Amino acid sequence: MLKILFPKRFSLVKAFTATFLMFAFIIRLTLYFWSFREIDFSFLNFIKIFGIGFLFDLGCLSYILTFYSIYLLILPTKFYGSKLDKILTNTSYALVLFFMIFSFLAELTFWGEYQKRFNFIAVDYLLYTYEVVQNINQSYPLPFIIGILIIATFLSIKIAKKKNALYDTFNNSDTFSIKIIPTLFWMLILGGFHLNVKNSQAEKFLNQYENEITKSGIYSFFAAYNSNELNYYDFYKTIPSNTTYKNIKNLVTAKNDSLIDTKKSIKRYIFNEGEEQKPNVIFIGLESVSAKFMQRFGNEKNIIPTIDSLAKKSIFFTNLQATGTRTIRGMEAITLCIPPTPSRSIVKRENNNNLFTIGEVFKQKGYTRTFFYGGDGHFDNMNNFFSSNGFDIIDRKKKHRLNKKLLTERIQITDDEVTFENAWGVCDGDLYDKVLKEADKQHKLQKPFFNFIMTSTNHRPFTYPNGMIDIPSGTNREGALKYTNWAFDKFFKEAKNKPWFKNTVFVIVSDHCAYSAGRSEINVESYHVPAFIYNLQNETPKEINKLSSQIDIFPTLFGYLNWTYKSNFFGKDINTMKPKDERALIANHRKLGLLKGDKLLILNNHKNQNFYRWEKQTNELTLQKTDTLFLKETIFHYQTAFDLFKNEGLKLGY
Incomplete structure (x- = not known):
């Protein structure tokens, strides 16, 4: 089955899928133990959180891989490994990988501040790059973080090379009929997910920490973007x-x-x-x-x-x-x-x-x-x-x-x-x-x-x-x-x-x-704020x-x-x-x-x-x-x- 879904031309797709799902699992596990005191632990809930979470990660992944799969599908065999093919593939892979790892690490800092996956706050902050970048720079060791991102990206690419993912992607003779099945696979996941799944469907628990951990951060970001102004009547x-x-x-x-x-x-x-x-x-x-x-x-x-x-x-x-x-x-x-x-x-x-x-x-x-x-x-x-x-x-x-x-x-x-x-x-x-x-x-x-x-x-x-x-x-x-x-x-x-x-x-x-x-x-209890009217003439202080x-x-x-x-x-x-x-x-x-x-x-x-x-x-x-x-x-x-x-x-x- 894996060979059908990931033929040689799709070797890099396979490598990226494994990398994405691994990082997503590690982040979800980190958030789970980070918030363990707030969670209503049960083994069944644990399975549900990671099971539903995996499906959301797969749906999120489909948004990224569908478009690359279409590119792989329509590019004729004679152009495999051409200069243009290598430039587009290597550049896109490195950039997407970098921003993927960045988003996963950013989720940790966002969780530390708000105990939420990316939401409307992240969407709003995207509009104010100066304040947000300066805040990150002043709050965290930004050069160190960028260094980690670069190293993680480099290591991920190196592992992909070691597994011959790049070599196999450029050196094969996979035909259109071989490529159509994996392309349709990602297109069907994307279509089904986009048309039928809402971010709120991850919220299967009474405990809000468990609901948030179940979600995919990247998908939550775009869901928040789409619902940033709700019509009450709808x-x-x-x-x-x-x-x-x-x-x-x-x-x-x-x-x-x-x-x-x-x-x-x-x-x-x-x-x-x-x-x-x-x-x-x-x-x-x-x-x-x-x-x-x-x-x-x-x-x-x-x-x-x-x-x-x-x-x-x-x-x-x-x-x-x-x-x-x-x-x-x-x-x-x-x-x-x-x-x-x-x-x-x-x-x-x-x-x-x-x-x-x-x-x-x-x-x-x-x-x-x-x-x-x-x-x-x-x-x-x-x-x-x-x-x-x-x-x-x-x-x-x-x-x-x-x-x-x-x-x-x-x-x-x-x-x-x-x-x-x-x-x-x-x-x-x-x-x-x-x-x-x-x-x-x-x-x-x-x-x-x-x-x-x-x-x-x-x-x-x-x-x-x-x-x-x-x-x-x-x-x-x-x-x-x-x-x-x-x-x-x-x-x-x-x-x-x-x-x-x-x-x-x-x-x-x-x-x-x-x-x-x-x-x-x-x-x-997180809505109770202090409030005073001070220096009001002819009024005795009181509660x-x-x-x-x-x-x-x-x-x-x-x-x-x-x-x-x-x-x-x-x-x-x-x-x-x-x-x-x-x-x-x-x-x-x-x-x-x-x-x-x-x-x-x-x-x-x-x-x-x-x-x-x-x-x-x-x-x-x-x-x-x-x-x-x-x-x-x-x-x-x-x-x-x-x-x-x-x-x-x-x-x-x-």
């Missing part, structure tokens, strides 16, 4: 839109709100009693600071003491959840106060200009609006999103990159303002210094300002200025957290001496948690323990400021929530969840759902019979959020 359970809008209006409307119209909209007036206050507002997005890093939630390492101290100086939201697992998900939730749209954040979607954001509310009240980022805001489309929604931009513009013309003012963090920077931009200390400088200018304009700051130091490669803390730069996340806290502390010490400080409110929320992977399809979401933080601030304003938000003032209203919308790339108390419903992109009871102490999910009313409430949130965005219901003037 992939998720739906309800007639008239029903969803009627019910979502009841869910988002508070007692004193007044709906503006009866069409497919949630627009309403939010009424708050009392004299309106108009302090300056500075929002600080803390990169990857999980609630579990705080002493208040049991951490005894005292890593972030200044951030910890806010617990007793602020309005402290102890049960606030992030909507997603990436910075742009946090930005989407905080600026638009909307449940996450499936697969891709609105920050990165097309037609995301002129939306009703928190910036529009600030504009109604006479504020300037500025977005601060220490890196090049081209990354993840942040600058285009904020600029096209009325924010001025202050970032670290890269000289190597041509930038699209922005709709608002853009100010560069200049070289003389930088003491340290890495792949993601300047360190938090330099970013805060720029904020202080610009706030001084804004204060002189005698107009209230709203500044949106996104930090980045607490991100791999975890590098920062030396000598500031007791952990050397680039060591680990704990060092990055300590520096994050150091810069945060320095910022507030200097801000307190500014003439604008007394009349400035600070909203501090993490964009997402540091770690999101878990055994279940949504790891609930608010209501279950809430990032989408609620600014509606809550507007409530404290007694603002009456037009709203198009799903988010609500947390203080107006009754126990039955408490909820959090938590999601990842394809799973959309609603959490209420110990109940969690997750919509998946196969028009199905799972309903769980969540045990907070152990973070375990126990599958339950679906609660129909709970299912409908989940659909109301996500379907209407998607519908409003796609049909421009979030636009200004809609």
Whole structure:
């Protein structure tokens, strides 16, 4: 049988098949033992993981070998071993082999960061080569890795030569009829796999680590590319839109709100009693600071003491959840106060200009609006999103990159303002210094300002200025957290001496948690983030323990400021929530969840759902019979959020 599938002309195909499947097996075995503590081990599951995984590897392999097989099929016998044949074959084999080995090694680093096979994050990062290459270079010994790749490629070619794979490929007289069978073999595998197999079909287990290990990383990458923007109506359970809008209006409307119209909209007036206050507002997005890093939630390492101290100086939201697992998900939730749209954040979607954001509310009240980022805001489309929604931009513009013309003012963090920077931009200390400088200018304009700051130091490669803390730069996340806290502390010490400080409110929320992977399809404890409103006049510091979401933080601030304003938000003032209203919308790339108390419903992109009871102490999910009313409430949130965005219901003037 092997001779039929791999005649002499297909000797190199045989060598590549063996090499690919060997590397794939080694990587899968490595990931298996790497994650052994998280796996629900059984011998049957072990067999399933590697059996299904082998089929996915074979399918992935067919995408590579089908085209080469067709080349081998159509090239006449008289050209076997010709100069052109040797150049095309040797060059292609070496390049494909190199990138194959590179992808397998890259899977290990990706797994170390995300505990996932390649997914939408890998796809997104492919668009930002500068940041990603620099991050890899600063996080790992890149020359050493490239050396390993070259050596591994060289050894693989040498082994193929030793097995006479190259010699036999060029020196044979195989006819068209001999070559047609192996060619059809790979074509049939490719056709069957491409038309009938989805990446999600590898997910046969309740344990998410086992599901991910079963997959093929290369195939997962291209599957993520194809599903990087899902249409809710095509992939998720739906309800007639008239029903969803009627019910979502009841869910988002508070007692004193007044709906503006009866069409497919949630627009309403939010009424708050009392004299309106108009302090300056500075929002600080803390990169990857999980609630579990705080002493208040049991951490005894005292890593972030200044951030910890806010617990007793602020309005402290102890049960606030992030909507997603990436910075742009946090930005989407905080600026638009909307449940996450499936697969891709609105920050990165097309037609995301002129939306009703928190910036529009600030504009109604006479504020300037500025977005601060220490890196090049081209990354993840942040600058285009904020600029096209009325924010001025202050970032670290890269000289190597041509930038699209922005709709608002853009100010560069200049070289003389930088003491340290890495792949993601300047360190938090330099970013805060720029904020202080610009706030001084804004204060002189005698107009209230709203500044949106996104930090980045607490991100791999975890590098920062030396000598500031007791952990050397680039060591680990704990060092990055300590520096994050150091810069945060320095910022507030200097801000307190500014003439604008007394009349400035600070909203501090993490964009997402540091770690999101878990055994279940949504790891609930990895959405809990710290959130504070600090320096609010006439308000006594206190804890608010209501279950809430990032989408609620600014509606809550507007409530404290007694603002009456037009709203198009799903988010609500947390203080107006009754126990039955408490909820959090938590999601990842394809799973959309609603959490209420110990109940969690997750919509998946196969028009199905799972309903769980969540045990907070152990973070375990126990599958339950679906609660129909709970299912409908989940659909109301996500379907209407998607519908409003796609049909421009979030636009200004809609």
